[in-house]
Amino acid sequence: MTEQNRHVAFICSKGNLDMAYPALVMGWAALGNGIDVTIFFTFWGLDLINKARVDHLEIPPVANTSMKMNMMGVPGYVGIPQFMGGIPGMTAFATALMKRKMEQLEVPPVREYLQMLVDAGAKLYACKMSVDMMGLKMDDFVDGVQSIVTAGDFMDMTEGAQTIFI
Amino acid sequence: MPTREIAGKTVQVNEEGFMTVPGEWTKEIAEALAKEEGLPELTAAHWQTIDFCRKKATETGSAPTLRAITAGAGVSTKELFTLFPKGPAKKVARISGLGKPEGCV
Numbered sequence: 001m002t003e004q005n006r007h008v009a010f011i012c013s014k015g016n017l018d019m020a021y022p023a024l025v026m027g028w029a030a031l032g033n034g035i036d037v038t039i040f041f042t043f044w045g046l047d048l049i050n051k052a053r054v055d056h057l058e059i060p061p062v063a064n065t066s067m068k069m070n071m072m073g074v075p076g077y078v079g080i081p082q083f084m085g086g087i088p089g090m091t092a093f094a095t096a097l098m099k100r101k102m103e104q105l106e107v108p109p110v111r112e113y114l115q116m117l118v119d120a121g122a123k124l125y126a127c128k129m130s131v132d133m134m135g136l137k138m139d140d141f142v143d144g145v146q147s148i149v150t151a152g153d154f155m156d157m158t159e160g161a162q163t164i165f166i
Numbered sequence: 167m168p169t170r171e172i173a174g175k176t177v178q179v180n181e182e183g184f185m186t187v188p189g190e191w192t193k194e195i196a197e198a199l200a201k202e203e204g205l206p207e208l209t210a211a212h213w214q215t216i217d218f219c220r221k222k223a224t225e226t227g228s229a230p231t232l233r234a235i236t237a238g239a240g241v242s243t244k245e246l247f248t249l250f251p252k253g254p255a256k257k258v259a260r261i262s263g264l265g266k267p268e269g270c271v
Contacts, residue, residue: 005252025270032232034253107271108233116233119243
């Protein structure tokens with residue numbers, strides 16, 4: 001009997017821009033270290049593999065108490081007043097800011113990052129219940145998504161894997 | 167710092183077996199380390215990757231990340247993972263006589 005390779009499974013349930021990156025960064029690190037990677041996209045996480053949405057993920061400043069104005073060069077940790085966060089354009093502003101910061105760190109955009117993971121051997125799956133709820137189909141997803149699977153299928157294919165919920 | 171003999175030469179290594187003095191590296195050492203990593207031989211494409219990593223490390227002082235390699239060495243992600251299967255990040259750096267890549271991408 002051969003020894004089973006280490007396997008890490010990620011469940012991506014969030015579609016905000018900042019929540020797209022944990023699985024991408026850790027998944028890429030895992031692949032680079034010879035670990036098998038499976039990613040299951042569910043609920044809002046489907047935006048990460050939705051062709052129409054992946055390039056338009058956003059980060060809202062509302063209800064994000066960790067987002068301070070030091071990202072914009074204001075010294076210290078001065079918060080963004082919540083009422084200001086709700087002004088039209090603030091989400092777009094925060095999103096552009098985060099994208100710029102990521103670019104400066106040479107972190108690829110989500111679509112390209114996903115493709116890197118697929119090329120490196122990661123297996124991507126969409127959650128059947130969420131897909132049905134949102135009226136999506138395979139054609140809506142980026143290349144590299146293997147299939148639409150049930151929660152039970154996911155359990156079967158991740159037997160023995162370390163699972164991380166995001 | 168521990169030392170070990172590779173391809174008839176005594177070199178300095180760290181606890182994880184990565185060489186710590188890039189100047190001690192030779193092509194023969196790379197071939198011996200590649201065998202240890204399960205690669206029977208180094209092809210032209212392997213050397214293209216290794217040469218790029220050595221050059222980059224000379225410029226920046228540390229081993230390039232996988233993305234830096236695919237962006238600069240002329241090998242795609244797919245090719246890189248085929249050339250150095252099962253964990254290219256450490257394999258490429260170790261064979262190239264460099265430390266582990268610093269950086270997450």
